[in-house]
Amino acid sequence: MKKNCEVLVVGAGPVGTTCAARLASMGLSVTLIEAEADCAHDLRASTIHAATLEMLHEIDAAVPLIELGLKAPVYQMRDRRSGEIIAFDLNEIADMTPFPYRLQCEQYHMARLLSNRLAQMDGIDVRFDCRLVGAHQTADGVVAEVEEGGQRRQIEARFIVGADGARSTVRKVLDTDFDGFTYEEKFVSISTPYPIEDVVPDLDYVNYISDPEEWLVLLRVPRFWRVLVPADGAKTDEELVSDDNADSIFTRIVGHGGVETSHRTIYKVHQRVARRFVDGRIAIIGDAAHLNNPLGGFGMNSGIHDGWNLADKLWQVLRKDAGAEALALFERQRQAVTRSFIQAQTIENMAAMGKAESEVIAAKREQMRRIHADPQARRQHLLRQSMFESLRQAQEIA
Numbered sequence: 001m002k003k004n005c006e007v008l009v010v011g012a013g014p015v016g017t018t019c020a021a022r023l024a025s026m027g028l029s030v031t032l033i034e035a036e037a038d039c040a041h042d043l044r045a046s047t048i049h050a051a052t053l054e055m056l057h058e059i060d061a062a063v064p065l066i067e068l069g070l071k072a073p074v075y076q077m078r079d080r081r082s083g084e085i086i087a088f089d090l091n092e093i094a095d096m097t098p099f100p101y102r103l104q105c106e107q108y109h110m111a112r113l114l115s116n117r118l119a120q121m122d123g124i125d126v127r128f129d130c131r132l133v134g135a136h137q138t139a140d141g142v143v144a145e146v147e148e149g150g151q152r153r154q155i156e157a158r159f160i161v162g163a164d165g166a167r168s169t170v171r172k173v174l175d176t177d178f179d180g181f182t183y184e185e186k187f188v189s190i191s192t193p194y195p196i197e198d199v200v201p202d203l204d205y206v207n208y209i210s211d212p213e214e215w216l217v218l219l220r221v222p223r224f225w226r227v228l229v230p231a232d233g234a235k236t237d238e239e240l241v242s243d244d245n246a247d248s249i250f251t252r253i254v255g256h257g258g259v260e261t262s263h264r265t266i267y268k269v270h271q272r273v274a275r276r277f278v279d280g281r282i283a284i285i286g287d288a289a290h291l292n293n294p295l296g297g298f299g300m301n302s303g304i305h306d307g308w309n310l311a312d313k314l315w316q317v318l319r320k321d322a323g324a325e326a327l328a329l330f331e332r333q334r335q336a337v338t339r340s341f342i343q344a345q346t347i348e349n350m351a352a353m354g355k356a357e358s359e360v361i362a363a364k365r366e367q368m369r370r371i372h373a374d375p376q377a378r379r380q381h382l383l384r385q386s387m388f389e390s391l392r393q394a395q396e397i398a
Contacts, residue, residue, distance in 0.1 A: 005031040005125065006318055008144055008157035010132050010170050012039055014107045014300055015286030016163030017114035019307030020124070021059045026315045029123045031155060032115065033146060035131040035164075039111035046106050046221050047206070047297030050090065051387040053099040055308050056110075062099070064113055069105025070222055072205035075385075077368055080211035084365070085202060086372050093382050102386075104205055104221050107300055132169045135160055135282065142281045159281045159314055163307065166270070168288035174279050180272030183293065186231035188240050190249065191224040191263040199254040208295065210361055214252065217295065224262060227253070228294065231266060240266045269293045273338055278331045283310055290338045301387055306334050309394065333394040341390040 009020045012034035020032045048056070048065065056062040077086045094100040119126040130148040137143075144155045162170020171178065196218060197203045205220040217228040229249055231240050239245055241264040247257025270291040277289050286303025313330045316322035371377045383389045 003141055003156045003158055005029045006158045007161060007314060008155055009161045009163060011164035012111060012115050014110045015303035015307050017111045018304045019161055019163060019311055020118055021114045022308055022311040024118060024121055024124050025059050028315060028318060031125040032118060033127045033130040037129050039108050039115055045300035046104055046219060048103040048105060049301045049387045050097045050099040051391055052301045052304050053103060054097060061113060065105050065110055066103060068109050069103045070205055070220060071101040072104050073101040074204045075206035076204050078207055078209045079365060080209045086368050088382060090382055090386060092379060102206060104219060106221055135173045137280050162284040162288045163286050164288055166287045166291055168284060171274060171284050171288050174276060174282055174284060176274045176276040178272050178274050180270060183269045185233055186266050186268055188229050188231045189265050190227045190246060190261050192259055192261045193224055194259045196225045196254060212361060237266055277334060278327045285310055309334055333397045336397055337390045337394045
């Protein structure tokens with residue numbers, strides 16, 4: 001029976017659209033479906049690392065995003081109490097990348113750019129308001145049942161890629177455990193046009209500010225400062241997004257309340273990895289496959305790296321008859337990187353920021369001073385934080 005497409009990608013966020021765009025650039029026929037009416041206006045992920053920008057450049061997406069975002073070559077690790085600043089400058093790795101910076105650009109810009117492009121390409125079908133209900137594998141493909149316009153129908157593909165987020169339907173079809181834990185505390189994210197840089201001295205666009213009582217992250221995107229703080233566990237969700245709580249947060253940052261905000265949200269943060277990323281002709285990537293806390297900006301980027309790796313393997317299978325071993329290699333590479341780098345690094349970042357004993361925080365800061373003072377160690381740190389090291393690690397796995 002003739003297939004509707006070679007690859008069905010479920011989820012039109014930045015991970016799904018990048019994977020679909022990569023597949024399309026390699027000449028594969030793709031159907032991209034998204035349960036919502038448009039790309040989600042999600043403000044949580046806003047950092048695009050240099051290694052990811054190199055991938056986006058291959059599909060002509062880096063330059064348009066750079067034009068929309070802010071280049072952040074320097075990121076700071078600050079001590080809220082002492083005011084000490086340890087600044088790392090990505091220009092030090094300009095010899096190995098044309099993008100020696102973090103790009104601060106909200107994730108929905110990428111998703112919209114790529115989904116709009118895909119919709120105009122021959123052989124590519126992009127369908128919003130199209131929700132995956134279930135799927136089953138056949139001898140030579142996968143049959144997906146979707147709900148669209150109040151009607152159910154089937155889409156037949158050679159492979160399905162699930163990029164459908166933390167509550168992934170594709171992961172449920174895969175029937176795999178999602179091991180890990182959820183942090184006890186909630187997080188409050190607030191966006192504001194207020195010029196925090198006029199009050200807090202010497203800020204860069206990316207600032208991680210440690211404090212055992214209330215750590216915070218200050219990230220600049222083109223129109224706003226984004227503030228991330230741990231939530232007071234004694235408060236209700238309504239209280240956490242209230243004017244009173246916003247006033248309290250900003251009083252501690254800039255000395256007064258009444259700060260204009262454009263967006264307030266709370267969320268739980270997880271550290272989880274699916275036991276399997278692949279089963280036969282079904283694979284999961286991004287938040288469908290692994291979740292981690294936001295410190296370091298690795299979540300969206302690692303998901304894009306999943307999709308890039310998987311697209312290469314699917315091309316090998318569909319165009320070079322590589323066989324199931326190609327997907328097994330994807331599984332080994334991305335499982336290893338996810339567990340040994342993404343999960344480990346984000347857990348370490350979390351421990352360094354907040355509710356640890358003061359001696360633990362002091363020891364971490366001394367470690368960062370040593371790294372910063374040693375040119376070789378500093379370069380290795382920059383390669384790790386910009387995610388080149390994790391790509392190198394994956395490539396070494398046979």
